[in-house]
Amino acid sequence: MAAAVDVPVVRVAGGRTGDDLRALWVVWKRELIRFRRNRMRIITSLAQPVLFLFILGTGLSTVISTADHFNFRTFMFPGVLAMTVLFTSIFSAISIVWDREFGFLREMLVAPVHRWTLVLGKCLGGATVATIQGAIMLALAGLVGVPYNPVMLLVLLLEMMLTAFALTAFGVMLAARISDVQSFQVVTQLFVLPMFFLSGAVFPVTKLPVWLGVLSKLDPLSYAVDPLRKEVFSYLSIPPVIRHTFDPGVSWGASQLPVFFEVGLVAIAAVVMLGIAIRQFSRPS
Amino acid sequence: MWQALRVTQSETSAAVQVAGATDQAVVAQDLKKNYKEIEAVRGVSFDVATGEIFGFLGPNGAGKSTTISMLCTLVNPTAGSARVAGFDVVADQARVRQRIGLVFQDTTLDDYLTASENLRFHAELYGVPRDLVPTRMHQVLEMVDLWERRDGLVQTFSGGMKRRLEIARGLLHSPAVLFLDEPTVGLDPQTRSHIWRYIQELRRREKITIFLTTHYMDEAEYCDRLAIMDKGVLVAIDTPEALKGSIGEDRVELHTSDDQQAIQRLEQHFQLKAQVSEGAVAFHVPGGEQFVPRLFAELGVPISSIRVSRPTLDDVFMTYTGRTIRDAEATSGDRLRATPWMRGRGRR
Numbered sequence: 001m002a003a004a005v006d007v008p009v010v011r012v013a014g015g016r017t018g019d020d021l022r023a024l025w026v027v028w029k030r031e032l033i034r035f036r037r038n039r040m041r042i043i044t045s046l047a048q049p050v051l052f053l054f055i056l057g058t059g060l061s062t063v064i065s066t067a068d069h070f071n072f073r074t075f076m077f078p079g080v081l082a083m084t085v086l087f088t089s090i091f092s093a094i095s096i097v098w099d100r101e102f103g104f105l106r107e108m109l110v111a112p113v114h115r116w117t118l119v120l121g122k123c124l125g126g127a128t129v130a131t132i133q134g135a136i137m138l139a140l141a142g143l144v145g146v147p148y149n150p151v152m153l154l155v156l157l158l159e160m161m162l163t164a165f166a167l168t169a170f171g172v173m174l175a176a177r178i179s180d181v182q183s184f185q186v187v188t189q190l191f192v193l194p195m196f197f198l199s200g201a202v203f204p205v206t207k208l209p210v211w212l213g214v215l216s217k218l219d220p221l222s223y224a225v226d227p228l229r230k231e232v233f234s235y236l237s238i239p240p241v242i243r244h245t246f247d248p249g250v251s252w253g254a255s256q257l258p259v260f261f262e263v264g265l266v267a268i269a270a271v272v273m274l275g276i277a278i279r280q281f282s283r284p285s
Numbered sequence: 286m287w288q289a290l291r292v293t294q295s296e297t298s299a300a301v302q303v304a305g306a307t308d309q310a311v312v313a314q315d316l317k318k319n320y321k322e323i324e325a326v327r328g329v330s331f332d333v334a335t336g337e338i339f340g341f342l343g344p345n346g347a348g349k350s351t352t353i354s355m356l357c358t359l360v361n362p363t364a365g366s367a368r369v370a371g372f373d374v375v376a377d378q379a380r381v382r383q384r385i386g387l388v389f390q391d392t393t394l395d396d397y398l399t400a401s402e403n404l405r406f407h408a409e410l411y412g413v414p415r416d417l418v419p420t421r422m423h424q425v426l427e428m429v430d431l432w433e434r435r436d437g438l439v440q441t442f443s444g445g446m447k448r449r450l451e452i453a454r455g456l457l458h459s460p461a462v463l464f465l466d467e468p469t470v471g472l473d474p475q476t477r478s479h480i481w482r483y484i485q486e487l488r489r490r491e492k493i494t495i496f497l498t499t500h501y502m503d504e505a506e507y508c509d510r511l512a513i514m515d516k517g518v519l520v521a522i523d524t525p526e527a528l529k530g531s532i533g534e535d536r537v538e539l540h541t542s543d544d545q546q547a548i549q550r551l552e553q554h555f556q557l558k559a560q561v562s563e564g565a566v567a568f569h570v571p572g573g574e575q576f577v578p579r580l581f582a583e584l585g586v587p588i589s590s591i592r593v594s595r596p597t598l599d600d601v602f603m604t605y606t607g608r609t610i611r612d613a614e615a616t617s618g619d620r621l622r623a624t625p626w627m628r629g630r631g632r633r
Binding site for chain 1: 357358359379380382383387389391392393394395396397398402405406407409410411412454
């Protein structure tokens with residue numbers, strides 16, 4: 001046998017900020033590696049919004065007649081951006097359930113780092129992936145009559161980032177309570193789809209019956225879809241009537257909510273849900 | 286020692302250093318764990334010396350995994366206390382976690398990452414200094430013969446390779462104590478013997494303490510000391526040799542040129558009752574191997590061959606628990622298999 005091997009003395013993580021940042025970074029990086037490696041996932045999660053936009057959107061535009069040849073797909077475009085971000089974020093977050101099933105979660109939870117670094121890393125990772133997917137969809141703007149204005153693209157990107165972060169935090173919060181993979185379907189049916197439909201992503205929610213209208217206002221995604229749509233519509237030249245129908249905004253009572261307020265709501269929701277998620281994962285067993 | 290550590294533990298960093306450098310890698314004092322009405326662990330106390338390979342032997346459901354989970358800070362004890370690498374497992378969780386490596390029964394690797402990506406993830410989580418990571422990764426991967434496969438996706442690995450990779454990962458941050466919960470369960474005999482070679486190599490190279498649980502008798506033999514656990518209590522704790530010695534005498538079988546004279550000499554000179562059995566002179570004596578030189582020197586009858594057989598650990602287990610380990614497995618079922626905290630998050 002060879003002579004004694006020189007074993008380097010390793011100083012291990014000791015709760016310093018640097019250690020927490022390294023943990024956060026590597027959890028984020030893992031999300032990106034997994035995303036990059038799973039081509040099928042990239043394709044399937046883009047297929048759905050593309051189908052919505054070009055098949056459902058085209059189909060609906062044949063029955064919704066507007067005088068000025070307003071393209072219904074243009075209306076749907078911001079909704080479909082939100083949809084891409086929604087499903088990608090939730091999928092990323094829910095992967096925690098798989099991590100638990102396959103044991104990898106334990107590798108993370110036994111590490112000598114603060115739990116908040118793991119949760120925040122996961123949320124940032126999911127948000128990054130969802131934003132990338134959203135950006136790919138954004139590239140299709142020209143096909144549905146939305147101009148490629150750099151300022152608009154940047155604003156949309158930032159809004160998608162915030163939305164993605166809030167939704168991933170929401171998903172992580174749910175994932176903390178889900179102990180098996182089967183329940184994932186239930187979550188999708190019970191939370192994600194209703195959130196999506198009531199958010200105004202695929203149809204204007206102004207003329208809904210009262211009970212649905214209330215639900216729509218309770219839907220956090222409404223406040224993420226509206227700023228995206230306002231941003232897109234501010235670069236379109238369309239008659240006021242059409243703008244009024246298809247970009248009605250969200251109002252509480254008589255007052256229209258300004259964009260900064262809506263964005264603020266999403267940001268607050270993100271922070272609150274992140275806080276809950278961190279608390280759930282920090283509980284001692 | 287125990288009392289002294291308690292006092293110095295939270296004072297100065299120098300004191301912490303002293304506490305961290307204790308001779309006892311693990312000290313458990315009357316550890317208890319209840320899950321609702323089930324008493325999984327009913328008060329166990331033991332010490333593990335630094336550098337020891339210490340084994341927990343017992344059937345599934347005996348409380349081995351629960352004990353190991355408490356030592357690894359994954360489960361808080363209902364009562365009692367434990368110190369690992371000098372730190373209290375409840376009060377000083379983070380410090381304990383930094384100093385231990387864990388290999389669980391079930392795999393905890395990310396299948397979508399390569400072997401080296403899994404290790405790098407671990408290195409970042411444990412804050413291994415960046416400049417040491419490549420060297421250290423090379424060392425541990427070489428040790429488990431996976432260096433060539435470092436860029437392979439884990440999902441393409443066999444069960445044995447995954448387990449080896451987990452052992453490599455558990456060592457990456459140079460822990461003081463490596464916990465192995467059933468490290469070879471579900472693996473074929475060849476892989477199992479490989480893994481044991483690594484474990485022994487490890488102790489030699491890294492001078493670390495190894496704490497493991499097993500329900501394989503042949504593996505228990507590899508341990509320096511062994512604790513037999515049954516129904517939540519420790520029924521015996523000693524070296525495998527001493528355990529086997531404690532239950533009685535070895536059997537010695539002799540072939541001599543004159544069996545009758547040998548039997549006579551044994552009775553007169555050694556006060557041992559021997560008889561001819563299956564063509565050999567057979568008798569029982571404590572410490573058979575130590576007795577052999579004396580026998581050759583003093584028997585006075587030429588011996589052509591000799592055989593000493595030991596009681597097995599199966600005999601030991603039987604003596605202490607009143608049943609064989611296989612029977613125990615059959616009755617206990619999977620009552621408290623694995624670490625209950627993992628899957629049960631939603632339920633508790």
